[in-house]
Amino acid sequence: MIRIDGNLVSPGPGGVYNERMAQGYRVWDPYRSKLSALSMLDPTIDLTADMRVLYLGAANGTTVSHVADYVDVVYAVEFAPRPLRDLLAVSEKRKNIVPIAGDATRPDRYAPFVEMVDLLYQDVAQPDQAGILIKHIPFLKAGGTAILMLKTRSVDIRQTPEAVFAETITRLTDSGLRVVTSCWLEPYHHDHAAIVCGVDPAGMS
């Protein structure tokens, strides 16, 4: 991914959400976007031009728009009608975003629209975040990557973020995913962890 003066940027027409521009590139603020934060903390995270991405929890499409600047196509799933409006507006300018109105807990409802992807990215405010990711493993190509942005506060506010994190890691590992790296998104986002998983070609059914 492209960096200018230590700032992450993405190539594409600006004016999606009043983002700053730097030398013609769109500045991708790590304080607003968790994916940007993750890439600041872990520079090995990369988006490439041939990637197909399934993005769960697309929300208003701000992060989606940056991802779309880099990759081939983004399947952007969002459930709530209100952010969906903004997502549609963003998709109008970026023809490689496929906006999907759907509930991430029910992938069967939109499965016919989605193809196999290289990257599965999930950022949803739901209690069962590990379960949602596991349900989407069938969409992941062998050798593909899954990134879970774990909102520990949405899982269970009675447990400590660390406990939720540990439990999530166990569940993902038990489902045949291999945790590549994981980190907390401090100082950009509080009580949020990023878990990067890989699928082993052999381990998949």
Added chain:
Amino acid sequence: MEYWFGSIDGTGVCRPADGGAPELLARVRSLVTDMRVFHPLTEELIEGCGIFSDRREYIRQLREVTILHAREVIADAAQEKDAELLQMVRMLDQMDEVINLLTERLVEWYQVTDPSFSSKSRKGAGRRILPRITKSRSPPLRGVAREIEELGEARKRLATEVSRRAGSVIPNMSELVGGLVAARIMARAGGLTPLSRMPGSSVQVLGAEAALFSHIRQGSPSPKHGLIFQHRRVHNAPREVRGQVARILAGKLAIAARIDFYRGSLDPDFIADAQERIDAASGGAQ
């Protein structure tokens, strides 16, 4: 295997579905996909079909269908009859906040211009101070006071409209606790759909989230009532039975919400029955 543009069988033979985006969407909606055996689309499958001239064309046509779908979902959500009522209630509560805030600030200002005035002597009478301030000697002060009064009028009209609409959107709930309280409860639940799926015990503490979570976390006493307290039969009930009244009323409200959601018309038998039960618990308190 069924996909959005048609079906592909085990030997790779592809059957495109007929029609444009609306027909394709209707077809996808009718599909039942079993994720345990489903194979998502791959580039090879799509190319093997030969329906699309190239990848760009594939994405273009797919987008047509999914964007149509998203538009329908958005339109459906906006059309639900509780959507506007929800916004009106939230506006009403926000107006209350704003009016109080502005009045507070205005009184501070007025105190400086009128040394003989003390807000202590007229306890909690922000509203009653307003007419006095509109007669102040300072033109800008008078102007702002008049605007706040105007805002108060708008708030009153909005409140009337909220109760009127609640009477038609959530008739059974409105009959039990009055339109305004019924609408507030619905708004706090996030709409009629989520409210209709809520157990009575949740309805009882809607609006008392802070107390509820402190109860769950620290074991402080559980809240007896949330928004429901605004209803007279709850706040007028003797202390000893107030929790009981709140519980019974909440249970009936949860049923009323379901009738409102699924049937949408007033059920006089249910109402008569519920009122009797609630009145019995509250000891006929007015």
